[in-house]
Amino acid sequence: MNIQTGVPRPSTQAEDFLEDLVEDLQVPVSRIEQAERSYKSLGGWLHRPNSTVRDLDPNVYVQGSFRLGTTIKPLNDQEEYDIDSVCEFGRVGKGSLSQAELKRRLGVEVEAYRRSQNMTKPMREGRRCWVLDYADGAQFHMDIVPAVPNGRDTRLILEARRMDPRWAATAIGITDNEVWNYMIVSDDWPRSNPKGYADWFRSRMAVAFARRKQRLAESARASVEDIPDYKVRTPLQAAVMLLKRHRDMMFVDRYSDRPISVIVTTLAAHAYAGEETIAGALLSILSRMEAYVGRTNDGWLIPNPADPLENFADKWGKHPERARAFFEWLGAARRDFGQAAVLLERKTIADQLAGSIGHGAAHRAEARRSLDAPRPGLLRTAIVPPAAASATPSFGSQARVPTKPRGYA
Incomplete structure (x- = not known):
């Protein structure tokens, strides 16, 4: 003692x-590499020549426990890994379009990506994100949160309240279909900062x-x-x-x-x-x-x-x-x-x-x-995602019914 x-x-x-x-x-390295390939592959899809959002400079990155290196295996084989990701559009601001419109535009591309990959489960809509369910063998689903840069406004808000703005530069505005102004153009978006939290x-x-x-x-x-x-x-x-x-x-x-x-x-x-x-x-x-x-x-x-x-x-x-x-x-x-x-x-x-x-x-x-x-x-080998050799995921087409994810950070 x-x-x-x-x-x-x-x-x-x-x-x-x-x-x-x-x-x-x-988490087994193979699972980590699958997860990384999945969001990198989606990012590549959004930047293809005929993408409808390419001009908005989409950047897909992982957040949550996969970013922190604290992900653990599910309790059993019936549970799935929840891969939390963000699609941050670098060339659009909160005052340019509504949360609903940004989410709709991303949803069109995510659905097109799903079809191109022959994924059998339909795309789902969450409160803040779109959800892709991968097949058996992958044992995970991916949440994709639409976002826009919000570092400047977050810093101003925190400084006005005399709060620590040290991590504010990477702050983002995210979509949420339960907030009052979801359908209208507004400078007031829900805030998040997964990169700042990880830093x-x-x-x-x-x-x-x-x-x-x-x-x-x-x-x-x-x-x-x-x-x-x-x-x-x-x-x-x-x-x-x-x-x-x-x-x-x-x-x-x-x-x-x-x-x-x-x-x-x-x-x-x-x-x-x-x-x-x-x-x-x-x-x-x-x-x-x-x-x-x-x-x-x-x-x-x-x-x-x-x-x-x-x-x-x-x-x-x-x-x-x-x-x-x-x-x-x-x-x-x-x-x-x-x-x-x-x-x-x-x-x-x-x-x-x-x-x-x-x-x-x-x-x-x-x-x-x-x-x-x-x-x-x-x-020991940590669980921070290693660099993947390929940007194209290789998952089966057999349907999988997801269960409630057991972790976030």
Whole structure:
């Protein structure tokens, strides 16, 4: 036990076990490459010579957990990865057309793309996006959010409120068919900033990331520039993955109450203090997460670091059961990981965590290596998407019925 903080001191066996557990939870490289090919292929389609939106300079990029490197495998083969992407049109502004018109114009091209790829499932419309459902074997669907640049206006708003505008340059305006002005031309669009959020998240682990990349370069006798980012996985990324799997298991039958991934990720990144090991980071984060949950006269406050006017906990006021669920989960995660962290045998650790992270995952992690031959966690492959060799996706045409995605950030 760390007397100053009250955080258990993890055993070497527990640290090794958690490294192997994270390796089991990470997304296979083949899945990552499929996802990257899909949004790059769509981006190429939007820039083809006869595209109806080519002149608007569409730029398709991934957001959410795939961008952060914190995606985990679904709980089972029936669930799908939710690939969140943005199509940002660089040559159109909020005052040029309505949200509805921008979304319609993108929808025409997405539908044409779907047909060109012989995708059997119809395109679906979400509140803010279009959804493409890929076939069996792919095990994912892709949300495409139409957007326009909004950095200047976001900076002015934040500066006027004396809030931090540091990440505002990459802010975007997005479409939302439930807002009052969706059908009319207006300068008031819903705001988002996935690039800014990702930059903030990376800033929280920048020192650990640089150290690990340097060590990898030295071990490979290569330059730092030769080591791709996806080869590096930081303790913060690993801790978020573990927390999300624990959350998923705890709320498997209470999905609407589960703490949303962006809240888990944001609080973990705030609480991370540069710890060098996964177990150390996880236990330290769990001990401090609560400190970054604020209270206001209207309820609870967890600001978006990239846009402090957005409150990730804004639903907790109308749904107090969600706030209760968060603190219930936090207490359970502290207990489960804290008890496992001090154990000295892999089987005992696996048995301790099996109920909270899944029996299959726990016992696969137990079997990954013997205690006599631990592998350096530094050389693990991260889940940040690697560069893909091809821009054309290769998926089957068999229909797949998607289930509710289990993650966002």
